[in-house]
Amino acid sequence: MFTDSHCHLNFPELVEKLIPIREAMAEAKVDRALCICTTMEEFEGVHGLATSYDNFWATVGVHPDTEGLTEPSVEDLLARAALPRVIAIGETGLDYYGMEDRKGGRTVADLEWQRERFRTHIRAARACTKPLVIHTRSASVDTLRILREEGEDGAGNRAGGVFHCFTETAEVARAALDLGYYISFSGILTFKNAQDLRDVAAFVPMDRLLIETDSPYLAPVPYRGKTNNPSYVPYVAQQLATVKGVSVEAVAEATSKNFDDLFLRTEQ
Numbered sequence: 001m002f003t004d005s006h007c008h009l010n011f012p013e014l015v016e017k018l019i020p021i022r023e024a025m026a027e028a029k030v031d032r033a034l035c036i037c038t039t040m041e042e043f044e045g046v047h048g049l050a051t052s053y054d055n056f057w058a059t060v061g062v063h064p065d066t067e068g069l070t071e072p073s074v075e076d077l078l079a080r081a082a083l084p085r086v087i088a089i090g091e092t093g094l095d096y097y098g099m100e101d102r103k104g105g106r107t108v109a110d111l112e113w114q115r116e117r118f119r120t121h122i123r124a125a126r127a128c129t130k131p132l133v134i135h136t137r138s139a140s141v142d143t144l145r146i147l148r149e150e151g152e153d154g155a156g157n158r159a160g161g162v163f164h165c166f167t168e169t170a171e172v173a174r175a176a177l178d179l180g181y182y183i184s185f186s187g188i189l190t191f192k193n194a195q196d197l198r199d200v201a202a203f204v205p206m207d208r209l210l211i212e213t214d215s216p217y218l219a220p221v222p223y224r225g226k227t228n229n230p231s232y233v234p235y236v237a238q239q240l241a242t243v244k245g246v247s248v249e250a251v252a253e254a255t256s257k258n259f260d261d262l263f264l265r266t267e268q
């Protein structure tokens with residue numbers, strides 16, 4: 001019924017509890033999950049989950065905040081993208097949030113390495129025609145610009161993809177949709193102070209929506225502040241159903257179909 005399109009089940013707080021999490025997923029009717037890679041070093045563990053369970057899939061990529069670990073080449077990404085049950089490139093993108101605190105006072109100009117890494121991921125995704133899983137935080141202008149410059153302009157798309165854990169404005173959502181991309185919402189959608197985001201969700205067409213947990217982060221209400229896991233994704237679906245004025249079953253059906261259309265079109 002439900003598909004969690006973005007989770008980090010290889011992280012220690014989740015992988016150590018994988019059996020009860022899978023039981024909770026079954027009880028909550030969460031049939032499938034996409035396990036997201038954030039470093040090249042963790043790829044083997046992420047891929048191992050996908051090859052061990054027939055309702056898990058994997059991605060390959062390096063998160064924009066990652067520093068001091070292996071920097072991937074296009075060839076590195078393509079080699080892993082060719083493996084069974086690897087269905088997307090990412091998590092990739094740009095993150096300019098908290099320049100003073102989180103990035104040691106560096107400027108946006110100092111983050112050219114992020115932009116080059118993003119281009120590497122886009123080029124790999126276009127080469128293997130697998131979708132991108134995009135993280136963008138306080139960087140939407142550059143994220144959209146680079147996608148266009150690399151050919152992902154809505155007309156020349158060979159990759160496509162999703163803007164995951166969307167927290168941007170309706171204008172950014174419209175631009176992403178115009179490029180042919182999907183929009184995914186997380187537990188943030190349920191937060192009391194997230195009315196602006198719910199307004200954005202109301203705008204996004206049903207055939208371009210995905211739902212996710214981004215677990216272990218961002219647990220939805222009523223579990224906010226606790227460790228998140230894929231069995232909580234129905235709470236995101238329920239909030240989306242309320243926003244859209246449809247049944248939760250309709251959201252489950254639409255978002256699962258969208259997952260198939262985006263991610264499983266090239267499954268080996």
